[in-house]
Amino acid sequence: MWAFLQKFSSPKYFYTLSGRLIPWFGWLCLAFLLAGLYYGLFVAPPDYQQKDSYRIMFIHVPSAWMSLFIYMVMAITAGIGLIWRIKLAEVISASSAPIGASFTFLALATGSLWGKPMWGTWWVWDARLTSELILLFLYLGVIALNSAIEDKRTAARASGVLALVGVVNIPIIHYSVVWWNTLHQGETVLPTLTKEAPSIHLDMLIPLLLMAVAFKLYYMTVVLMRARNEVLERERNTRWVQEMASAQKAL
Structure with a gap:
């Protein structure tokens, strides 16, 4: 298992594997x-109260x-980069x-x-x-640190610390409708899936889950594309990149 993880963390192996996965993720996303x-x-x-206006739910x-899921991916990979100094983890973050x-x-x-x-x-x-707005500011802070610091390793460490500190906001977002009396509606999907207290019709749940899978596949497609460029x-100064560039020029 550790040998596989070491192999996957190789930039050259990741570049080759991700190039094969991107088309699959992209077509499945579509x-x-x-x-x-x-x-x-x-x-x-149509919803019996909100009529057709509720359909924005399938995007919202x-x-x-995804805003929560991607932040956790970013924070975990940032932590891996900080602890084990794995370049690919910094790239994904x-x-x-x-x-x-x-x-x-x-x-x-x-x-x-x-x-x-x-x-x-x-x-x-x-x-x-x-709390969701604060999450946006945390994302923007990570982006700003990565852009402002010229040295990539230093930028990864600085943005990684911010990403890990910001993890405290994730449970606040998730449980905010439980901890405080808010206008935002409570959890509806999980009780339905666990059959504890069904609160969303199956005909509404199916497209919601389809869109959730599509958004995850979109993230996987785009993050691999961005990571390959990074x-x-x-x-760019390594032998394998120069050999690949020479081979492409020869075509």
């Missing part, structure tokens, strides 16, 4: 995205899930930050659009909304 949009827009019934909820920031912004924007007809306002300083930038 398939799940089209299926999720079709079921969400044309098959799922998966975006919010740095490559994840802009994608996570985009999903967080999308969650806030779609939440605002959904909140206007439901709450009568674009924004309230609700516990979940405020690996080439960092390894």
